[in-house]
Amino acid sequence: MDGNGRWAQRRSLPRTAGHQAAETTVIDIIEAARAAGVEWLSLYAFSTENWSRPGTEVDFLMGLVRRVVRKHAPLLLARGIRCRFLGVADSRVPRELAQDFEDLATLTADNRGMTLTVAFDHGGRRDIVEAARSLIRSRTPADEVTEQLFADHLPFPDTPDVDLVIRTSGEQRISNFMLWQVAYAEWVFPEALWPDFRAPDFLACLHTYRRRDRRFGGVPPRTMGDPS
Template identity: 85%
Template sequence: MPRHVACVMDGNGRWAQRRSLPRTAGHQAAESAVIDVVEAARTAGVRWLTLYAFSTENWNRPGTEVDHLMRLVRRAVRRHAPLLLARGIRCRFLGAADPRVPPELAQDFDDLTALTSGNRGMTLTIAFDHGGRRDIVAAARSLIRSGTPADEVTERLFADHLPFPDMPDVDLVIRTSGEQRISNFMLWHVAYAEWVFPEVLWPDFRAPDFLACLHTYRRRDRRFGGVPPRTNGERS
C-alpha cells in the first residue's frame, strides 16, 4: 500500500464541454469525486493524500472561472469540515500564498487546519495556489537566510526548509483524464513516484477507479535506480 498518494484532478473542463455545459459546471461536479476519493483512501489505509486543486498557473484562466472556483472551494470547505473532523482526518493547505486568494477563503483554510490539527488519521493536503518551483525557490531562500554554508547543504537539510517538512515523498501520483504531464506539482516530493494516468475525467473518478490505481501501483517494481533482485533460476 502506498504511504502517500497524490492526485492531479484533471478533466473538469472537458467533462463540462462534452455535456455542452460551462466549464464551471465541471468544477462543481468535481466535488463528489473529491469526497469519494478521500473516503476510499482513508478506508484503504493510505496515510497521506494530497490533491492538486489549483496551481500558480491557474491564475491565468478567465477571471470569472477563477472567481467561481474560489466560491466553490469555500463552500466545499465549510460543508465538509464536520465530516473530515469526524473521520479523524488532518487537513492542511499547501500554497495559498498569493494575495489574490480571497481573505475569507484563506481564513476558512486556517480554520479547517486548526479544527483538524489534533486528528491522527490520514493527512489530507490540498495543494491550492501551489507551484513546485516556487516551493523549491522558497526553500533555497530559507537556507540562505539561515546562513547555512553551501558545503553543508544536503538533500535532507534542504527538505527541512520546504513547506511541511514532515510530509513524506509521494509514492503514487494519479493524474486523471489521460494527460501525462507533471504540471509543476510537488517537484521535490515526486522524484521517485510511480505515475498512473487513467483516462476517466476527474468528475467521473470514483472509489473503484482509485482502488484500481492502487492495484496498479502494487504490481509495480520500485527499484529507485537499482536493479531487480535475481531469482534462483537466473544466472549471474
Template identity: 50%
Template sequence: MAEEFPEGIDPRRVPAHVACVMDGNGRWAARRGLPRTEGHAAGETALWDTVEGALALGIRWLTMFAFSTENWRRPPDEVRYLMHFNEDLLVRRRDELHEKGVRIRFAGRRDWRVPRRVLRRMDESVALTEKNRRMTLTMAFNYGGRAEIVDAVRQLVADGVRPERVDERAIRARLYHPDQPDPDLVIRTSGEYRISNFLLWQLAYSELVFSDVLWPDFRRQHLYQAVAEYQRRERRYGGVRVDRGA
C-alpha cells in the same frame, strides 16, 4: 474490516501516500455543453468518493492538486468561482472530515492573490482538525512545485546557510511540509501524461499512474485500480534485484 477490503489489493502493500492531479473538469463540462464551472462543481463528488476510498484502504496521506500557481491565468470569472467554491467546500465538508479523523492541511503560497476570507477558512479547517491522525488530506492550493523549491531556497538564504551546508536534507527541511513522506503513488486523470509542476521535489521515485477518466467521473474504484497497478510494480529506487540482475 477485512471483508470490506477491496478485492485484488494486498492490504500489506497499500501506499502510505497517494497524490492526485484532478484534471478534466473543463472537458467534462464541454462534452455536455455546460460552463466549465459546472465541471468543477461535479468534481466535488469525485473528491469526496476518493477520500472515502482512501480511508477504506488505510492510506495515511492523500494530497490533491486543487489550484496551481498557473491557474491564475484562467478567465477571471472562473478564478472567482474556484475561490468561492473552495471556500464553500471547506465550510460544508470540514466537520465531516473532522468526524472521520482526517487532518486537513494546505500546501502553497499564501500571497495577496488569495482572498483573505479563503485564508481564514483554511486556517479554521487546519485548527479544527490538527490533532487528527487517521489520514492527512493536503490540498495543494496556489501551489507550484517550482515555487515550493524557490521558497525553500529563499529560506535557506534567509537562514544564512553556508553553501557547503546545502544538501538534500537542508532543502527538504524547508519545504512546505517537511514531515510529509514522498508520494508512493501519483495519479493523474483525463488521459494527460504530464506532471504539471506538481510536487517536483517529492516525486523523484513515485510511481505514476495515468487514467483516461475525466476527474468528475473518477470514483473510489478507479483509485483501487491505480493502487492495484502500483502493487504490480517493483520499486527499486535506482538499485537492482540481485536475483534478477536488472
C-alpha cells in the same frame, strides 16, 4: 484533478458545472483512500499557473472551494483527517478563503487518521525557491547543505516522498506538482475525467501501483544472483 472542463463540454454544460461535479469525486476519493489505509493523500486543486484562467472562472472556483471546505469541515473532523493547505501565498486568494483554510487546518490539527494536503495556489518550483531562500536566510554554510537539510526547509517538511501520482483524464505531464517530493514517484494515467473518477477507479490505480516493481534506481533483486 483534471478534466472538469472537458467533462462539462461533453455534456454541453458551462465549464463551471464540471467544477461543481468535481466535489462529489473529491469526497468519494478521500473516503476511499482512508478506507484503503492510505496515510498521506494530496490533491492538486489549483496551481500557480491556473491564475491565468478567465477571471469569472477563477472567481467561481474560489467561491466553490470555500463552500466545499465549509460544508465538509465537520465530516473531515469526525473522520480523523488532518487537513492542511499547501501554497495559498498569492494575494489574489480571497481573505475569507484563506481564513477558512486556516480554520480547517487548526480544527483538524490534532487528527491522526490520514493527512490530506490540498495543494491550492501551489507551484513546485516556488516551494523549492522558498526553501533556498530560507536556507540562505538561516546562513547555512554551502558545504553543510544536504538533500535532507534542503527538504527540511520545504513547506510541510514532514511530508514523505510521494509514492504514487494519479493524473486523470489521460494528461501525462507533471505540471509543476510537488517537484521535490515526486522524485521517485510512480505515475498512473487513467483515462477517466475527474468528475467521473470514483472509488473503484482509485482502487484500480492502487492495484496497478502494487504490481509495479519499484527499484529507486537500483536493479531488480532477483537478477542479483544467489549470495551463497
